[in-house]
Amino acid sequence: MTEPLIEIRDLNVWYGTEHALKGITVDIPARQITAVIGPSGCGKTTLLRSLNRLLEETEGTRVTGQVLLDGVNIYDRGVDVTEVRTRVGMLAPKPFPLPMSIYDNVAYGRRIHGLPVLDKGNGRHLDRIVERYLRAAGLWEEVKDRLHSPASGLSTGQQQRLCLARALAVEPEVLLCDEPTSALDPISAQRIEEQLRAIKTETTIVVVTHSLRQAHRLADYLIFLWLGELVEAGPARQVFQNPRDERTRAYLAGDIG
Amino acid sequence: MAWRTREQVTAVIRQRRRRTDRLAERLMAALSAACVLLVPLIAAALWLRAWPILRTRPLGDLLFSTVWRPQQGAFGFFPFIMGTLWVTAVAMVLAVPPSLLTAIYLAEYAPPRLRAVANPLIDLLAGIPSVVYGVWGVVVVVPLVGQRVGPLLHRWLGVVPLFRQDNPTGYSILAGGIVLAVMVFPIIIAVAQDVIRAVPQGLREASLALGATRWQTVRNVVLRRAWAGVMAAIMLGFSRAFGETMAVLMVVGNIPQVPRSILDAAYPLTALIANNYGEMMSIPLYDAALMGGALILLAIVLVFNVAARAVLVRWVGS
Numbered sequence: 001m002t003e004p005l006i007e008i009r010d011l012n013v014w015y016g017t018e019h020a021l022k023g024i025t026v027d028i029p030a031r032q033i034t035a036v037i038g039p040s041g042c043g044k045t046t047l048l049r050s051l052n053r054l055l056e057e058t059e060g061t062r063v064t065g066q067v068l069l070d071g072v073n074i075y076d077r078g079v080d081v082t083e084v085r086t087r088v089g090m091l092a093p094k095p096f097p098l099p100m101s102i103y104d105n106v107a108y109g110r111r112i113h114g115l116p117v118l119d120k121g122n123g124r125h126l127d128r129i130v131e132r133y134l135r136a137a138g139l140w141e142e143v144k145d146r147l148h149s150p151a152s153g154l155s156t157g158q159q160q161r162l163c164l165a166r167a168l169a170v171e172p173e174v175l176l177c178d179e180p181t182s183a184l185d186p187i188s189a190q191r192i193e194e195q196l197r198a199i200k201t202e203t204t205i206v207v208v209t210h211s212l213r214q215a216h217r218l219a220d221y222l223i224f225l226w227l228g229e230l231v232e233a234g235p236a237r238q239v240f241q242n243p244r245d246e247r248t249r250a251y252l253a254g255d256i257g
Numbered sequence: 258m259a260w261r262t263r264e265q266v267t268a269v270i271r272q273r274r275r276r277t278d279r280l281a282e283r284l285m286a287a288l289s290a291a292c293v294l295l296v297p298l299i300a301a302a303l304w305l306r307a308w309p310i311l312r313t314r315p316l317g318d319l320l321f322s323t324v325w326r327p328q329q330g331a332f333g334f335f336p337f338i339m340g341t342l343w344v345t346a347v348a349m350v351l352a353v354p355p356s357l358l359t360a361i362y363l364a365e366y367a368p369p370r371l372r373a374v375a376n377p378l379i380d381l382l383a384g385i386p387s388v389v390y391g392v393w394g395v396v397v398v399v400p401l402v403g404q405r406v407g408p409l410l411h412r413w414l415g416v417v418p419l420f421r422q423d424n425p426t427g428y429s430i431l432a433g434g435i436v437l438a439v440m441v442f443p444i445i446i447a448v449a450q451d452v453i454r455a456v457p458q459g460l461r462e463a464s465l466a467l468g469a470t471r472w473q474t475v476r477n478v479v480l481r482r483a484w485a486g487v488m489a490a491i492m493l494g495f496s497r498a499f500g501e502t503m504a505v506l507m508v509v510g511n512i513p514q515v516p517r518s519i520l521d522a523a524y525p526l527t528a529l530i531a532n533n534y535g536e537m538m539s540i541p542l543y544d545a546a547l548m549g550g551a552l553i554l555l556a557i558v559l560v561f562n563v564a565a566r567a568v569l570v571r572w573v574g575s
């Protein structure tokens with residue numbers, strides 16, 4: 001295994017009194033695709049949302065334990081949550097285009113961070129950035145003639161790729177994807193998967209999926225959750241071919257979940 | 258009577274259901290029609306009653322003459338129209354920014370427990386009868402404006418005519434505007450808050466997940482999405498301020514003059530009608546003149562509503 005980028009240490013999450021994640025300890029390797037699998041309700045989304053502290057947006061959640069990003073606990077008091085989310089981007093299950101143009105959606109993250117968007121004025125630099133990330137998301141050819149029309153006019157599959165471009169434009173070190181293709185038709189889903197594989201040379205990807213086939217296609221590393229507990233984690237090939245835990249074996253065989 | 262077969266029974270039931278359905282539809286259609294027809298009916302009635310004065314005076318004179326001497330047959334509505342517009346404008350300027358900020362705070366920032374305490378109180382504010390606001394205005398706001406706010410404005414901003422104090426009583430546009438603003442708060446806060454909370458959580462999170470601060474998210478995403486509804490909330494508040502009569506007439510001074518300063522007294526149309534209807538009816542054309550005043554009010558409301566709708570349609574359409 002390569003250097004871990006994210007080290008999760010004894011992570012517990014409660015929704016009110018419901019103990020949704022129980023003592024998770026696992027490392028997520030840098031510049032690989034880590035797939036989180038497990039039956040519905042086992043805590044996959046919760047785990048993902050704890051990695052960029054989006055969990056805090058849900059009323060009544062409580063988190064204990066540590067999530068170390070490059071050795072720094074993102075839950076530490078002095079850590080700025082916007083900084084965490086800038087370094088750890090996210091792709092939601094359903095696309096939520098911001099109520100603005102296609103161009104502005106991609107430029108949004110740059111603008112709010114005041115990243116060097118307008119290097120020496122005239123905005124051409126930003127144009128290039130928008131183009132670059134629309135290409136990276138495989139959307140450029142389809143939208144290059146209507147960059148300034150509202151993003152809501154795109155199809156769901158296009159919107160999801162726009163959300164990918166929007167997330168990538170902030171240049172995150174980690175990209176969290178929560179069932180990123182579950183709302184998409186097969187062709188759009190395939191395009192998203194292609195883009196994820198293409199960017200993993202630069203970006204660490206954690207993808208939650210309920211599709212074992214998708215995990216097969218994408219994953220270098222695999223995490224299996226069961227009822228809020230981590231059952232097994234390891235290189236994908238090893239877990240698929242030779243699961244150590246009986247529950248993993250049963251889940252992979254389709255006997256449970 | 259012979260036993261009916263099961264099929265006959267179901268047929269009867271089905272027929273009855275269909276009849277009820279048709280009846281319900283017709284009833285609702287009739288009620289809707291009545292509501293829709295109410296505005297033209299009211300307008301027509303006012304028009305008929307105002308006809309004696311509309312017929313004998315050019316419309317331009319009625320609307321733009323500043324002379325109001327009913328005994329001499331001079332009916333210039335301009336001071337009253339201005340009184341209405343000034344008081345409403347001051348009320349909206351005072352009410353809109355703080356109530357929108359409150360709505361944003363309660364919808365986006367406040368912990369649920371605070372919201373649970375604040376919202377019932379705000380709703381309570383909306384239920385207080387306007388005469389109570391009027392009394393509060395007379396007892397608290399009028400002296401405050403006359404003795405404190407007025408002199409202060411005059412001293413610091415008096416070079417601008419808008420803030421000159423030539424009327425030390427405190428019975429003024431500003432007093433009316435303050436009372437109205439407080440009456441309008443709960444409406445704008447409640448409606449704007451609902452509208453903002455209706456923005457999908459996923460949209461908020463999309464922005465937050467990019468590292469935006471909460472305020473950036475509110476400004477660039479939530480408000481942009483909720484814009485039309487927020488405008489509707491403001492329009493509702495406007496209608497309330499515009500039509501409010503009792504509380505205003507108790508504190509604005511009721512002097513028929515064209516105001517120059519927010520510290521001047523004014524005489525809004527609503528106050529004119531409420532103060533005088535049923536009195537001095539011996540004066541020729543007086544009754545018709547008051548009906549004309551009501552007609553002008555209705556016309557102004559219609560103009561504002563249509564204008565707001567046009568703006569909304571343009572924005573939502575694009």
Ligand SMILES: Nc1ncnc2c1ncn2[C@@H]1O[C@H](COP(=O)(O)OP(=O)(O)O)[C@@H](O)[C@H]1O
Nearest residue numbers: 015018020039040041042043044045046047058
């Ligand atoms: N907002 C919430 N409030 C209360 N309980 C929640 C909430 N979100 C998730 N849970 C609970 O936490 C557990 C894990 O949920 P989740 O992480 O969404 O699972 P998964 O993504 O694997 O389907 C479930 O039992 C679910 O009921």
Ligand SMILES: [Mg+2]
Nearest residue numbers: 041044045046
């Ligand atoms: Mg989930």
